[in-house]
Amino acid sequence: MNKEGLSYHGKTDVRSKYADEKVIKDINHYTLNMGSGKQINIYVTDDYDQKYGKEFAYGELGEMLSAIEEKRGFKPYDLPHSSLDIYFYTNESNTPLPPDRQANTGAWILNCGTGMPNEIIMNASRLHRDHRQTLVHELSHYFDNQSYFTMSKNTYLNYGGEDFYFWLSEGAAEYCSCFYYSYPANTKNKLATFDIKDRASIFQYAIQQAGGRAKVIEGTSLRSFADIVKASKGNYGVILALYWYIAVQYGLEQLHLYTKYIAEHYTSSGLISMEDREDTTRKFFNKTESQILEEWLVYFNYFKSE
Numbered sequence: 001m002n003k004e005g006l007s008y009h010g011k012t013d014v015r016s017k018y019a020d021e022k023v024i025k026d027i028n029h030y031t032l033n034m035g036s037g038k039q040i041n042i043y044v045t046d047d048y049d050q051k052y053g054k055e056f057a058y059g060e061l062g063e064m065l066s067a068i069e070e071k072r073g074f075k076p077y078d079l080p081h082s083s084l085d086i087y088f089y090t091n092e093s094n095t096p097l098p099p100d101r102q103a104n105t106g107a108w109i110l111n112c113g114t115g116m117p118n119e120i121i122m123n124a125s126r127l128h129r130d131h132r133q134t135l136v137h138e139l140s141h142y143f144d145n146q147s148y149f150t151m152s153k154n155t156y157l158n159y160g161g162e163d164f165y166f167w168l169s170e171g172a173a174e175y176c177s178c179f180y181y182s183y184p185a186n187t188k189n190k191l192a193t194f195d196i197k198d199r200a201s202i203f204q205y206a207i208q209q210a211g212g213r214a215k216v217i218e219g220t221s222l223r224s225f226a227d228i229v230k231a232s233k234g235n236y237g238v239i240l241a242l243y244w245y246i247a248v249q250y251g252l253e254q255l256h257l258y259t260k261y262i263a264e265h266y267t268s269s270g271l272i273s274m275e276d277r278e279d280t281t282r283k284f285f286n287k288t289e290s291q292i293l294e295e296w297l298v299y300f301n302y303f304k305s306e
């Protein structure tokens, strides 16, 4: 699928949940047809196009979705109750869309197995790197929302807590953004694409995300994968570093099987002991979470600047 599936329909008025259902007036409307299922709606302000170049990021949406689909093994837009509306704007665009948010994927009803409506906002005023990488990150959340992953959120919360779910979700989204889609050269503007692909570049990303803090990771006793979120103050470089490390050392497929197994094997309220968790991790990686974390810290030299 490529740009052939993208059609322009002129300007329209539309309501967004992100704008509390207020009307966004006179916004450019495109639809993307992926060849089956629901059309995807793309809304773009003139200001976004003027600043970043016509079709920047959204012109590649079809290729991005195809690339993720290939890895995730399903087409979310085929689900009968799924839908996707994406907004590209800036704070100068004069819309009621939120000025203070960067990029976000939202859903306002639960997915009961047949998909759910999603909106993605892309506020270019708050994005400082190539928006395409942020868009692919958000699309990972869209795939999660249409799958067992978000449907099993309460099970993950019961299994490992809020930070465990956060790590699985954001780790997968960062991994997707870095490894699932090959970005063609950016010919539309001067925004840089972060080339994150190996230990050295992920290390640098974590240091950069820490904003020059001397310590990227605080504290040394990491017992559960969830612990890295607080220990790094939610550093996306660190979150990616662990997700990537497990994918490389034990196989991305094992990581996916582990994620799915938790959703299928546990429930949202049953008691889960430390032994259960150790058995689960051993089943897929032959090690406990704390053992993997220890070797991961050594591999990344405890994220001390090199």
Ligand SMILES: [Zn+2]
Residues within 6 Å of the ligand: 137, 138, 141, 169, 170, 173
């Ligand atoms: Zn995210």
